Amino acid sequence: MRQFLIFTQKEFFHIFRDRWTMMMLLALPIAMIILFGFGITTEIKNTRFAIYDPSRDVATQGIVNTMEKNEYFTLEGYVENPDQIETIFKEGKIGLLVVFSEGFYENLVHTGDAQVQLIADGTDPNTASTITNYATNIIAGYQLELLKIGEIPFQITPEVKLLYNPTMKSAYNIVPGVIGMVLMLICAMMTSVSMAKEKELGTMEVILVSPMPPILIVISKVIPYFVISIVNLMNVLALAVFVLEVPIVGNFFLLVFVSLLFIFVALALGLLISTMVETQLVALLLSVVGLLMPVIMLSGLMFPIENMPIILQYVAQLIPAKWYITAMRDVMIKGLGFTSIIKEVAVLSIMALVLITISLKKFKIRLE
Amino acid sequence: MKVIESENLTKRFGQFTAVDNISFAVEKGEIFGFLGANGAGKTTAMRMLCGLSKPTSGKGTVSGFDIEKQSEEVKKNIGYMSQKFALYEDLKVWENLRLYGGIYGIEKKAIGPKIDALLHQLGFESEKNTMVKSLPLGWKQKLAFSAAIFHEPKIVFLDEPTGGVDPAARRQFWELIYDASDRGITVFVTTHYMDEAEYCNRVSIMVDGRIEALDSPKNLKKQFEAENMDHVFHQLARRAKRN
Known part of the structure; x- marks a missing residue:
């Protein structure tokens, strides 16, 4: 011993x-x-995003506001002309561009077919897919809110929930x-x-x-x-x-x-x-x-x-x-x-x- | 009284016979030189005697115990100093001695005074708390030897103990070996310095795994009509077929 x-x-x-x-x-x-x-880290914090929004109505404003409030996103500004899209990505100022269709709110309420396009920088595919996932979640959340208020008759919204690690x-x-x-x-x-x-x-x-x-x-x-x-x-x-x-x-x-x-x-x-x-x-x-x-x-x-x-x-x-x-x-x-x-x-x-x-x-x- | 006996001791590694049927005996209190060129098999033979390696065939006893069946008993009765001196560089002088004392089961109370006595005898008291890494090589070797016989073994095995130091330091080292021998400790030493061979009571010379000569340096010189051990060794080593 x-x-x-x-x-x-x-x-x-x-x-x-x-x-x-x-x-x-x-x-x-x-x-x-x-x-x-x-x-x-695989999280993307403070992603700068820009908006191209020809409609400028209640719904688009609502989505932009929700995104802005989220800790993952910071609003860089509005794009006035579709031609600017390429340049703004090339300048590396933003990671995500949200493009709303014309007459967004009208379409949402009447036909239930409002379109929004998410454009991300695909040179880093992991980052891009994470960013678009976040944004999709936020938009889906906004839709859900509208649904509760009852303005839209019916709408099926896929909801993604991450178990055990909700914030990823x-x-x-x-x-x-x-x-x-x-x-x-x-x-x-x-x-x-x-x-x-x-x-x-x-x-x-x-x-x-x-x-x-x-x-x-x-x-x-x-x-x-x-x-x-x-x-x-x-x-x-x-x-x-x-x-x-x-x-x-x-x-x-x-x-x-x-x-x-x-x-x-x-x-x-x-x-x-x-x-x-x-x-x-x-x-x-x-x-x-x-x-x-x-x-x-x-x-x-x-x-x-x-x-x-x-x-x-x-x-x-x-x-x-x-x-x-x-x-x-x-x-x-x-x-x-x-x-x-x-x-x-x-x-x-x-x-x-x-x-x-x-x-x-x-x-x-x-x-x- | 014979303290080491080897009968046809053999060690093979696959096709290669490192030690080939060696037989010899060492008397109590003797300084026995185990000579041979590099690769002649002396380290392998010594490792078998220390219980570090199992013989392929043949028999050996150390201090009366069978090296194969009673290796634990053998270990208690021997001391060993490897060619690398084997002290812990990041331990102090006394910590090294206490460690070896402790491993060999010396009583806790006895260790302290024993360390002091040893350091006094070596004239080394002032370095008690020195880290071993800052000692000169010659001192490390002396200390390693003292650690190897700290538990008063019956036999001490030294594997090329004086490599790399100057003749003066080697001379001092051999004085320690004589002291140990005077106290009745049998010394089994491998070396390739032929002047050291002259210091031994008897030497054996290994060539290609076999013992080619075994006698006192005086008799060997007579037998080979050589003026010193160096010439004896060269006559034998020339017969080597390995390398």
């Missing part, structure tokens, strides 16, 4: 005395969550993903690098010759990163709730439980890498390319898995972060209970078991 304590203490010394690494370990997750939360805040998507990324980075990368460091220095050999049981070496190596991971998990969750205003709808303890499971998987991956490499540099490269990239690209954090080619969809199933992020979204954002994430928990548990068994076996083989 004393062997173990003294060895674990040494691991903490290594981390605390290396200020840069220490800072990276604690500051990076915070920086990431702020960057991803605020910087990289991208932080809802980003937070579980960033947590997955951060935990993978710290657990897997740092564990494998610190193991490789001992090999490079030759200290690993000396420890292996000592009577210290290999399993204790592994556990005491892993404990500091386990602790730091938990600190980071709490930091990121606190930031998510208080700064990004993403609520934790589900059970907090379930959230922590799933995260612990994921941490085990990541630590086991780190161990596995460390049994395969001899130097810190290779450990680092392997962790970044072999672990971090798939987390970013294939876990569903950035790109929806459903849109990937079939082969990549299968590959994605092998990525622990995919299951973790799904479970986190279910618990954190949707507020689902344990029964809803049994599949994810089972997959992660199996992954953890398999990986830990393989890496411990490989670690032992190296000594013998």
